[in-house]
Amino acid sequence: MxxxxxxxxxxxxxxxxxxxxxxxxxxxxxxxxxxxxxxxxxxxxxxxxxxxxxxxxxxxxxxxxxxxxxxxxxxxxxxxxxxxxxxxxxxxxxxxxxxxxxxxxxxxxxxxxxxxxxxxxxxxxxxxxxIQHEPHNRVIKEWIDNDVFGRVKVIECFNGEYIDDASQWRFKQSLAGGGALMDLGIYCINTIRFLTGNEPVWVAANMYSTPGDKRFKEVEETILFQMGFEDGIIASCAASYSLNYQRYRCFTNNTWFGMDPAFAYSDLKIEVSKTNDGKDSPLPVVKQENQxxxxxxxxxxxxxxxxxxxxxGEEGLKDQYVIAAIYKSAKQKKVIFLNEITEDN
The missing domain is CATH 3.40.50.720 (NAD(P)-binding Rossmann-like Domain)
Incomplete structure (x- = not known):
């Protein structure tokens, strides 16, 4: 043994x-x-x-x-x-x-x-x-790598989880370091980087918290952000504590494919749309694994x-640079290029 x-x-x-x-x-x-x-x-x-x-x-x-x-x-x-x-x-x-x-x-x-x-x-x-180990996501990555449905142009990705317990450490800046982006948006960032095999070169972001909601005195409730990649792919993402919803879709000029739900611990599901001429694509049979x-x-x-x-750790560090850029963009209300980000940001 x-x-x-x-x-x-x-x-x-x-x-x-x-x-x-x-x-x-x-x-x-x-x-x-x-x-x-x-x-x-x-x-x-x-x-x-x-x-x-x-x-x-x-x-x-x-x-x-x-x-x-x-x-x-x-x-x-x-x-x-x-x-x-x-x-x-x-x-x-x-x-x-x-x-x-x-x-x-x-x-x-x-x-x-x-x-x-x-x-x-x-x-x-x-x-x-x-994501890097989960079989459904590995299928999606293989499709993207091999242009199975054509070259991916746009990716949309959303991760939301409704949490109403204001006492949770996730709502304390001193413990979490941020809100929905740190807790939920990290999935969008890392997943898209993994699927495309590329790094974003710029980001643009905006964030919002409901006035008077005690959960969001210190951290953001919702954050919307885009990431632009050197090969031309643009990812449009959102993370929020306002609702329970999670999915991502990869768009080509002929169809879209992705996962819904995308980030749950189990029961993940691949989706593929009809092609422009109305044809269906067969869905792969993928075994559910304990992630x-x-x-x-x-x-x-x-x-x-x-x-x-x-x-x-170097993989996690790359996400930290993207997170820093997104927060900087949301605060300054402008596009931020990743090469502008230093430890001091």
Whole structure:
């Protein structure tokens, strides 16, 4: 039987409870071996449920002790965005590889520090993007790469999730670093970059928050943005906390194709429109896969075989530059070119 890579899950919120810990049961190369939380009671409860020793439960304060635990190979950071940098650096110093939820940081400078910390410790840093591993999205990418329906000219992409709990950390600038763009728009940015294989050269954006809505005292409710690519593709995107809706469509001169829903954890669906002359295109049969299993097993395999990661820290850094440009455009009400963006933005 092959060796499994041990994961310490740092942060025991809804994603960890409902998706990550259950997903380990289907992983071939990854297994949970430790939990880290500031809620000791919850951590001990989950440790008992998943047959983990109490000695493998850590708090934020004694987290650095994890370096003495040889069973832990990877720290999976599932915390509010602003905490990603510090715990990535602490994990690297403890000799652990890092899998970090997106966005990887709240600014460019922090993202670079995370990359440097892992490089200096000779540890891998992977950002937990799912699109690159998910089979439906890989079909779409293959279609675009091979001009199956013609050359893509325009992409539209929307990601919305209605959240009415004003106490959530996502609505606090000091924890999230931003609003709908950081939490939801990141999917649009990273997905389009992956599908096209290209980087945006300019962005244009506008954002809005409902006056008097206490959820949006600190962060934006809705953001609309365009990205222009060197090959002429223009992407029109939106992210919002106002409604539940998510999809993307890729338009050629003869048809459109895409995903609806696009970013859910399961039940994804490919769509293809009729051609201009009314012909239908057959839809591919694509197996639904547990996306978190794919992500965690990918990292585990890369560690076991010393392979390159599909989404290393450098991939997350590229998104940070785009995010910075979008916020700058929305604030200055003008087109921003990516080559204008520095750490100081």
């Amino acid at each position: 092959h060796k499994k890579i041990g994961f310490a899950i740092l942060g025991l919120g809804e994603l960890t409870e409902t998706q990550l810990l259950p997903a380990f049961e289907k992983c071939r190369y990854a297994e949970p071996v430790a939990l880290v939380s500031d809620d000791t009671y919850k951590a001990n409860e989950l440790a008992e449920k998943y047959n983990l020793r109490k000695s493998c439960v850590y708090s934020y304060d004694n987290f650095d002790e994890i370096g003495k635990n040889p069973a832990v190979d990877v720290v999976y950071i599932v915390l509010p965005n602003v905490m990603h940098k510090d715990f990535t650096i602490r994990s690297a110093k403890a000799g652990k590889h890092v899998l970090c939820e997106k966005p990887m940081a709240t600014n460019i400078s922090d993202a670079k520090m995370m990359i440097d910390a892992c490089k200096n410790a000779n540890r891998k840093l992977m950002i937990a993007y799912r 978190f299993v794919l992500v965690m097993d990918h990292m585990a395999e890369c560690i076991l075989n010393d392979k390159s990661l599909a989404t290393p």
